[in-house]
Amino acid sequence: MSNTTVTQTTQQQKSSFSSIITRRLRQDFQTYTMIVALVAIWGYFAFATKGSYVSPQNISNLFRQMSVTSLMAAGMVLVIVTGNIDLSVGRLAGYVSVVVAYLKANTWSTVFPDQPALAAISSVIVGLSVGTLWGVAQGYIIAYLRVPAFIVTLGSLFILQGLVLLQTEGKTIPANQPVFSQIGQGYLPAELSWVLVALIVGFLVFNALRSRRNKRRYGFPLPSLALDVLKIVGYAVLLVVYVAIVNSYSVAPGIPYPVLLLALVAVVVTYVSNSTRFGRYAYAIGGNRDAARLSGISIRRNIFLIFVLMGFLCGVAGVVLASYVGYGTIGAGGGYELDVIASAILGGTSTLGGVGTIPGAMIGGLIMANLSTGLQMLNAPPALTYVIKGAVLVFAVLLDVYLKRNDS
Numbered sequence: 001m002s003n004t005t006v007t008q009t010t011q012q013q014k015s016s017f018s019s020i021i022t023r024r025l026r027q028d029f030q031t032y033t034m035i036v037a038l039v040a041i042w043g044y045f046a047f048a049t050k051g052s053y054v055s056p057q058n059i060s061n062l063f064r065q066m067s068v069t070s071l072m073a074a075g076m077v078l079v080i081v082t083g084n085i086d087l088s089v090g091r092l093a094g095y096v097s098v099v100v101a102y103l104k105a106n107t108w109s110t111v112f113p114d115q116p117a118l119a120a121i122s123s124v125i126v127g128l129s130v131g132t133l134w135g136v137a138q139g140y141i142i143a144y145l146r147v148p149a150f151i152v153t154l155g156s157l158f159i160l161q162g163l164v165l166l167q168t169e170g171k172t173i174p175a176n177q178p179v180f181s182q183i184g185q186g187y188l189p190a191e192l193s194w195v196l197v198a199l200i201v202g203f204l205v206f207n208a209l210r211s212r213r214n215k216r217r218y219g220f221p222l223p224s225l226a227l228d229v230l231k232i233v234g235y236a237v238l239l240v241v242y243v244a245i246v247n248s249y250s251v252a253p254g255i256p257y258p259v260l261l262l263a264l265v266a267v268v269v270t271y272v273s274n275s276t277r278f279g280r281y282a283y284a285i286g287g288n289r290d291a292a293r294l295s296g297i298s299i300r301r302n303i304f305l306i307f308v309l310m311g312f313l314c315g316v317a318g319v320v321l322a323s324y325v326g327y328g329t330i331g332a333g334g335g336y337e338l339d340v341i342a343s344a345i346l347g348g349t350s351t352l353g354g355v356g357t358i359p360g361a362m363i364g365g366l367i368m369a370n371l372s373t374g375l376q377m378l379n380a381p382p383a384l385t386y387v388i389k390g391a392v393l394v395f396a397v398l399l400d401v402y403l404k405r406n407d408s
Helices: 003-029 029-048 054-082 087-108 115-145 149-168 178-185 190-217 225-247 257-275 277-287 287-293 299-325 336-346 356-377 384-405
Strands: none
Touching: 029 356, 029 384, 054 087, 054 225, 054 257, 054 277, 054 287, 054 299, 054 336, 087 115, 087 149, 087 299, 087 336, 115 149, 115 299, 178 257, 178 299, 190 225, 257 277, 257 287, 257 299, 257 356, 277 287, 277 299, 287 299, 336 356, 336 384, 356 384
16 A cells, blocks of 8 residues: 555544534534533622622532422433433422322321332332322323324423322421431432442443443544543543532531432433434434334334433432422422423423433533522522523524524
8 A cells, every 4th residue: 555545544534533523513512512501600709799609508409409390301302313302200299299299198108107218119119109100191192192292291280280280288288207308318428429430430441441442342442542542531520520529518528319319310321312212213313214114213203211210210310309398398399390391401402302401401401500509698688589590591492593594
């Protein structure tokens, strides 16, 4: 092979790699924009509150508060990716929390008087079952009876609101119980938090090496080793900084359990969406429904399963909500659906379908939680919080439409 041929081949490989990187950066541009916005929000509130905003106590509480919304946002990404919507998620989580609280107050105290752990496990099972069964019902009506998701979930919102009122009878139901309260209020010990960080960093290194080995085996272009190292180092630094901050919280050091649960859900749903047929089919359906149907994808089955998953995650969020708040109230879950949808869209999920990531939704959820917490610390009127959240959401949608228009 001549030197000229080798040079041309090398240039083609570099050009191919460059085009891949450029396309990936363009696809994730909205997510990167939200990361910059998140850093700017933290900087502003840290300055405006004279540093108290980034105190260990506030950081620990901030991530705990975002967990309920972000648990549901992980499922909402797949719902929106397929071109659907779920307006009932907030009230479903609220209804689950009320059912769990009711059982804690009126049933388990009698059935399991001296077995708090068994009572807590039973509460979790019932909560997950209620959420999943509701997802089954909604998914069947939407996927197989072909009723628009907007109508079905809007009707569910009203039904669930009525069920919450019937269950509570207009009263607040206590759900305090030592073992059950640990789900939403407990902390992983500081020493174990560092062990967890080490395990996660080790997994990131292993996963990167495995990915490079598989790409080399099947002839795919390898990304820069420096880029992979930089990415791992970036994640490791973020983890170390976060754990160092929450571990320095003198009252309750350690990672809150809801944050651990959220991280687990995010990893699992990310794997499902990126590395399984079920997940890739969801993106195919949202990108081009006719092409997906002609290629043999069962659109009804996949949409049904996505709403079942959404119901299950609402059940998880409802259990965490009941444990964290310690009560079942008539307003449980009210307004959560707006934050859930906004979190998904802020994180780069396209309202036109076919595009969205779970990590992006987590960033979106963190932005929504930051805005709420920061404005409360500044004693801003509640009306201003709604105005700012709405403006940020509209900006995110405008950015999405603009990028879509340029890509077409």
